[in-house]
Amino acid sequence: MDSFTQIVLGAAVGEAVLGKKAGNKAMLYGAIAGTIPDLDIFAEYFTDTVTTIELHRGFSHSIVFSVLFAPVFGCLISRIENRGAAHWKDWSWLMFWGLFTHPILDSFTTWGTQLFWPLDIRLAFKSIFVIDPLYTLPFLIFLILAMRSKRGSKKRRKYNNLGLIISSAYLLLSLGLKSVSFIKFQNALEEQQVSYRQIETKPSPFNTILWTANVETENTFLIGDYSFFDTQPILFNSYPKDHHLLGALASEEKVQRLIDISNGWYKISKENGNIFFHDLRFGVLDPNAANPTFVFTYKILEEEGEVVIQEVERNPEEAKRLLSVLGNRIFGN
Numbered sequence: 001m002d003s004f005t006q007i008v009l010g011a012a013v014g015e016a017v018l019g020k021k022a023g024n025k026a027m028l029y030g031a032i033a034g035t036i037p038d039l040d041i042f043a044e045y046f047t048d049t050v051t052t053i054e055l056h057r058g059f060s061h062s063i064v065f066s067v068l069f070a071p072v073f074g075c076l077i078s079r080i081e082n083r084g085a086a087h088w089k090d091w092s093w094l095m096f097w098g099l100f101t102h103p104i105l106d107s108f109t110t111w112g113t114q115l116f117w118p119l120d121i122r123l124a125f126k127s128i129f130v131i132d133p134l135y136t137l138p139f140l141i142f143l144i145l146a147m148r149s150k151r152g153s154k155k156r157r158k159y160n161n162l163g164l165i166i167s168s169a170y171l172l173l174s175l176g177l178k179s180v181s182f183i184k185f186q187n188a189l190e191e192q193q194v195s196y197r198q199i200e201t202k203p204s205p206f207n208t209i210l211w212t213a214n215v216e217t218e219n220t221f222l223i224g225d226y227s228f229f230d231t232q233p234i235l236f237n238s239y240p241k242d243h244h245l246l247g248a249l250a251s252e253e254k255v256q257r258l259i260d261i262s263n264g265w266y267k268i269s270k271e272n273g274n275i276f277f278h279d280l281r282f283g284v285l286d287p288n289a290a291n292p293t294f295v296f297t298y299k300i301l302e303e304e305g306e307v308v309i310q311e312v313e314r315n316p317e318e319a320k321r322l323l324s325v326l327g328n329r330i331f332g333n
Helices: 003-022 024-045 049-055 063-080 088-106 133-147 154-191 243-251 253-261 316-329
Strands: 198-203 210-216 220-227 236-240 266-271 274-284 294-303 306-311
Touching: 003 024, 003 088, 003 133, 003 154, 024 049, 024 063, 024 088, 024 133, 049 253, 049 306, 063 088, 133 154, 154 198, 154 210, 154 220, 198 274, 210 274, 220 274, 243 253, 243 266, 243 274, 243 294, 253 274, 253 306
Parallel strands: none
Antiparallel strands: 198 210, 210 220, 220 236, 266 274, 274 294, 294 306
C-alpha cells in the first residue's frame, strides 16, 4: 500500500499494543515502524533496474526482518524514551507488530510481498489497489478521534479498535468482491467460447467496484474489465504476445529475470528499432486508446555488449486521462 496508509496502520497498531503506557508516542513509533519496510526503495540508487524490482518488498517485508530488527529498534527507542513507563521489551513488541502488519497489508495488493523470505514465494492476493480511499479514510478518521481522546480511556481504545476492525473488514470484503468478479469473467469467457490457459483478476485503481481480468490464450493476452454496476456483456481487448520479437535477447539473464518477475504476464513490442517489455500484471492506462500505454514498460538495450534494462517513465497526462476514464467506467458500461 501507499506510504501514508502504512503510516496510519502502523500508528493504529502502535496504539493497540502500547497506547496505555506510552500514549501518542506509541502512535508515533508505530507510524515509524509502518514506514521502515518501504525504505527498500532506496535500492534504486545502488543497483540496476531488475535487481531493484527483485528487492522491492523482499527482505524488508519478511517475517525474518520483523523478528530480527524489532528488538534492535526496541532497544534504540527504550534509550531515547528512558524515562517512560514502557521498557525495551514493550517497544520491541510494538515494533514487531508495526513491521509485521506492513507486509501483511501489502500482500493484498497486486505486487504482493516476499513474506516468507528467503523462500522465493511472493504472496499476492490482488484484491486491493495500492491506493484505496475506502480503506484509508475511515481508518484515518478513527485514528484522529483516538489521538484526540484521553490516554488510556475507553473511548480512545474504542475508536482505535473500530479503525482496525473496519479496515480489516474491508480487506476481507475485497476478497469476496474479487471472487464474485472472477466468476463473472469466467462466465463471460465461456459465453464467448474463448479457450484460455489461465486468468487472474485485480481491482482497478482507487476502488474495489471496477475489476480487471488478464486472460492468457495461446498467442495473445486478453484484458477485460467488469464493474458491479455493469448492465452490458464484458468486452475483452486482445494484445498479441509477440514474444518472438525478443530474438536472442530471450536467453539473456536479465531478460529471464524480468520474465520471472512478471510471472509470464508480459508482451513485447518493437518501435523504431527498440525492444520494449510490457508487464501486464498492472494493466493498461487507457485500453481504448489507439496505441495503449501499459502501466509498467521497460526498454531493453544492448550497450557495449551488455544488456541494460530501463524503466520507461509514464506521462503525467496519461495518468490524468486514466482518472477520467475510471470516473466514467466505474459506474457501469
